[in-house]
Amino acid sequence: MVFRCQRDSWARQFTTRVVSCRAAELRPEGGGEPVSGFQVVLEDTILFPEGGGQPDDRGLIGDVPVLRVTRRGTEAVHFVPAALEPGAEVLLSLDWERRFDHMQQHSGQHLISAVAEQMFGFKTTSWELGRQRSVIELDTPVVTAEQLQALEDSVNEKIRDRVPVTVRELAADDPEVETVRSRGLPDDHAGPVRVVDIAGIDSNLCCGTHVSNLSDLQVIKLLGVEKGKKNKTNLVFLVGNRVLKSIEQSHSTEKALTSLLKNGPGEHVEAVKRLQSSVKLLQKNNLNLLRDIAVLIARDFKSKPAPKQLFVLHRKEGDSEFMNIIANEIGTEETLLFLTVGDEKEAGLFLLAGPVEAVENLGPRVAELLGGKGAGKRGRFQGKAAKMSRRGEVQALLQEFLSNQNPGA
Numbered sequence: 001m002v003f004r005c006q007r008d009s010w011a012r013q014f015t016t017r018v019v020s021c022r023a024a025e026l027r028p029e030g031g032g033e034p035v036s037g038f039q040v041v042l043e044d045t046i047l048f049p050e051g052g053g054q055p056d057d058r059g060l061i062g063d064v065p066v067l068r069v070t071r072r073g074t075e076a077v078h079f080v081p082a083a084l085e086p087g088a089e090v091l092l093s094l095d096w097e098r099r100f101d102h103m104q105q106h107s108g109q110h111l112i113s114a115v116a117e118q119m120f121g122f123k124t125t126s127w128e129l130g131r132q133r134s135v136i137e138l139d140t141p142v143v144t145a146e147q148l149q150a151l152e153d154s155v156n157e158k159i160r161d162r163v164p165v166t167v168r169e170l171a172a173d174d175p176e177v178e179t180v181r182s183r184g185l186p187d188d189h190a191g192p193v194r195v196v197d198i199a200g201i202d203s204n205l206c207c208g209t210h211v212s213n214l215s216d217l218q219v220i221k222l223l224g225v226e227k228g229k230k231n232k233t234n235l236v237f238l239v240g241n242r243v244l245k246s247i248e249q250s251h252s253t254e255k256a257l258t259s260l261l262k263n264g265p266g267e268h269v270e271a272v273k274r275l276q277s278s279v280k281l282l283q284k285n286n287l288n289l290l291r292d293i294a295v296l297i298a299r300d301f302k303s304k305p306a307p308k309q310l311f312v313l314h315r316k317e318g319d320s321e322f323m324n325i326i327a328n329e330i331g332t333e334e335t336l337l338f339l340t341v342g343d344e345k346e347a348g349l350f351l352l353a354g355p356v357e358a359v360e361n362l363g364p365r366v367a368e369l370l371g372g373k374g375a376g377k378r379g380r381f382q383g384k385a386a387k388m389s390r391r392g393e394v395q396a397l398l399q400e401f402l403s404n405q406n407p408g409a
Contacts, residue, residue, distance in 0.1 A: 002169060002192055003076055005046045005057070009103055009209035014046040014092045018084045026068055026079045037067065040078045045069070046092050048099070049076045053127050054106050054208040058095040074191060099209065101241060105134045107165060107196075107210045108155075108217050108239030112136060114202035115154050116235075120147055125232065133223065133242070136235045143225045143233050152222045158201065163214040168195045180205050219243050290322045298329030309402050312395050314340045320382060323351040332379050338366070338398055344388050350374070351382040362401060369394050 004014055019041040025034040040061065049071035050056035056069040061080060068079040084090065106129060113124035113136060122138040169192040170177055180195050180203045196206045198214065211217060218240040228234040238246055254265050261271040301311055311330060315322070318341030327337050332353045342348020352359055352366050356379045363381030367374040369390050374383020 002194060003046075003048070004044045005048045005209055006167070006194060006207065008046070009099075010212070011046045012094045012096050014044070015089060016043045016045065016092060018086050018088050018090060019043055020086055021084045023083075024079065035067070035081070037079055037081045038083050040080055040084050041075050042078065042090070042092070045076045045078070046094050047076065047078060048102075048209050052106075052207045053109070054102055054129055057099055057102075060093040061090050102129060103209050103211050104217055104240035105129050105242070106206075106208045107198075107214070108220050108237065109134065109136060110196060110202055110204055110206070110210070111155050111158065111198060111214065111217070112151070112220065112222075112235070112237060114198065114204075115158070116151055118201075119151060119154060122233075133236055133238060135226075136237065137228050138233045138235055139231075140233050141231045143235065148222055148225065148235075152220065155220045159214045159217050159219065161214070163201060164199045165210055165212055165214060165216075166197045166199070167210065168197065169193070170195055177205070179203075216240075221246070286317075287319075287321075290318060291325055294318075294322050294325035295329055298326045301330055309335060309406070310395075310398055311335055311337045312339075312391075312398075313337075314344065314388075314391060316341070316343060318342075318349075320349055320351070323349070323382070324380075327351065327353040327380070336398060336402065338391075338394060340385065340388060340391055342385070342388055344391070346388065347372075347384060347386050348388045349382070350385045351380065352376070353380050355379060358401065358405075362398065365397065366394050369397065 004011060004016075021038050021040045023036070024039040025036055027034050042061075047057040047059050047066055047069045048054065049069045051071055057066075059066050061078065061084060064080045064082045064084065066078050066080055070077050070079075109124075109127050109129070113127070116122040116124070116136075116138060120140075120143075122140045122143070124136055125139050126137040128135045172191075172193050174193075177193060177195075193205055194207060195203055196208075196210050197203050221238045221243045223236040223238060226234040226236060254268075257268050258265060261268060263271055297313065313326065322341060323339040326339060330337060333355065336354035336358055337351070339351045339353075340348055350366065350370055350372070352363050359376060359379050359381050363374060363376050366381065367383055367385075369387075370385035371387035371390070372383050372385035374381055376382060
């Protein structure tokens with residue numbers, strides 16, 4: 001079945017009839033509980049059902065939103081939240097912004113794949129039309145920066161040449177089908193097959209929606225390559241309006257950085273490098289100060305005439321080293337130490353240190369109270385805490401333990 005959306009990718013509205021409507025559930029793409037609704041089949045549709053690497057369309061049947069469109073054999077199945085009467089005449093309206101974006105990315109993929117193979121012999125093994133960017137998997141372990149630039153220059157030159165893009169329908173057993181670039185037909189395919197021709201550049205079997213001229217693509221930007229599966233390379237790209245949106249976002253970021261850094265765009269990188277160096281120096285100085293503070297805290301505790309059996313300390317700023325310095329300076333043979341660092345209302349780190357048997361007994365219970373995990377050995381038990389606000393409960397547990405150990409104290 002070839003649908004109206006495939007014969008006329010530019011149609012934005014279309015009148016048709018409801019063939020069937022039955023209750024069904026839809027599982028959201030992002031996961032979650034299934035949504036109750038109805039699967040509606042129409043005589044024909046301008047809403048593309050997902051396939052060929054291209055996502056499905058969105059739109060309206062009358063005033064009822066279409067939440068998903070899938071292909072089932074020769075039928076396009078529209079998932080909607082409200083029932084529609086079989087036999088009723090309905091007006092289909094297309095979400096054109098989504099459709100045109102998909103047309104640009106899909107036709108752009110055909111062009112990039114064809115030129116990459118012609119120029120360098122890189123065959124396309126798969127592709128993905130993503131929400132933010134699209135990716136072509138090339139059957140090559142390496143694409144050099146020079147090849148990437150040459151490929152980008154070539155595809156954009158062909159866009160400027162205003163090369164026509166046409167769609168033909170052939171019988172599935174037509175000998176010409178064997179001469180057209182293809183990754184194969186679906187097992188449940190029925191009816192004619194579609195061939196998308198980019199004049200003088202490419203012929204490809206495809207079920208998707210496409211532009212009618214390469215000039216409709218506006219521009220292609222190859223963002224770079226990433227390591228793919230074994231001996232494969234992923235080529236990341238943007239086409240048309242996505243390039244314009246990317247430039248707009250980059251310009252907004254550039255303006256914000258100009259205001260924050262108090263210099264021009266050409267000086268942003270050097271300014272950030274200087275800031276990074278300053279931050280590293282400050283972090284180093286801060287760590288040195290924390291170490292000094294840890295030593296002073298421990299010495300202050302030890303200087304008291306009769307040191308307590310339990311030492312409890314919380315500090316918002318600090319790390320594991322800060323806590324361990326305190327434990328080392330105080331000593332853990334006779335004193336039980338419960339130390340925490342981080343925001344009291346959020347997550348943080350904890351250390352329980354003291355006599356080996358006491359720590360082995362209390363460590364897991366402390367971690368449980370703090371909603372965290374930890375591990376320990378030789379009189380130290382430390383880890384992450386998700387519920388720092390429960391420090392008071394831990395302190396009460398430790399005091400009760402010490403009281404039971406020394407009932408006469």
